Amino acid sequence: MSQKSKMSIAALIVVVVAAYFGIDLKQDLKQSNEHRLNHTDVSTHYNDANQRELPSADNDDATKIATLFQKKISDVQVRASGEVVAILKDDNEGSRHQKFILKLNHGQTVLVAHNIDLAPRVENIQKGDIVKFYGEYEYTDKGGVIHWTHHDPNKRHIDGWLKHQGRSYQ
Incomplete structure (x- = not known):
């Protein structure tokens, strides 16, 4: 086998190993976040899809969202759930998302990014309406984003939903 072939094989092995450890580094970061969350006044548990879920006696995690933001x-x-305070233009780049801002009961606002390629658009939504949600919180410096408010056709993520005026959108 030529020296060039050996070098090519070695380079391929390095790339595969780097890709493997790159994935592990991402998991380590997630575990670090879990560690930080577990050592606060907010308790966590895992659901079937291995996503962190914050339990609440009244099924409203608004206070926990404030802790996550902080x-x-x-x-x-x-x-x-929250009150619609703004309806934004749809994001049509890549997967299309219906976007609106909710004000939670403690005053924090969150952006809802609802994938309308995978779930129906929330109909007749207006400022002042109340929308319930179940989705994944992502920190941003503006209060956070709620996404994954739809079913996952690949079954790799927990199915989320939105509820508005008695109708569920998933």
């Missing part, structure tokens, strides 16, 4: 923690499954 501690800059992402990738947490949450359930809450």
Whole structure:
């Protein structure tokens, strides 16, 4: 085997190993976030899809969302409701998303990015309406984003939903 072939094989092995450890580094970051969350006043548990979910006696995680925002923690499954304070233009780049801003009961606002390629658009939504949601919280400096408010056709993520005027959107 020529020296050039040996070098090519070695380079391929290095790329595969780097890709493998790159995935592990991402998992380590997620575990670090879990560690930070577990050592706060918010308890966590895991659901079937291995996403963090914050339990709440009243099924409203608004207070927990405030804690996640304060501690800059992402990738947490949450359930809450809020008042529509703004309806934004759809994001049509890549997967299409219907976007609106909800004000939670403690005053924090979150952007809802609802994938309308995978779930129906929320119909007749207006400022002042109440929308319930179950999705994944992602930290942003503006309050956070709620996404994964739809079913996952690949079954790799927890199915989320939105509820508006008695109708579910998933």
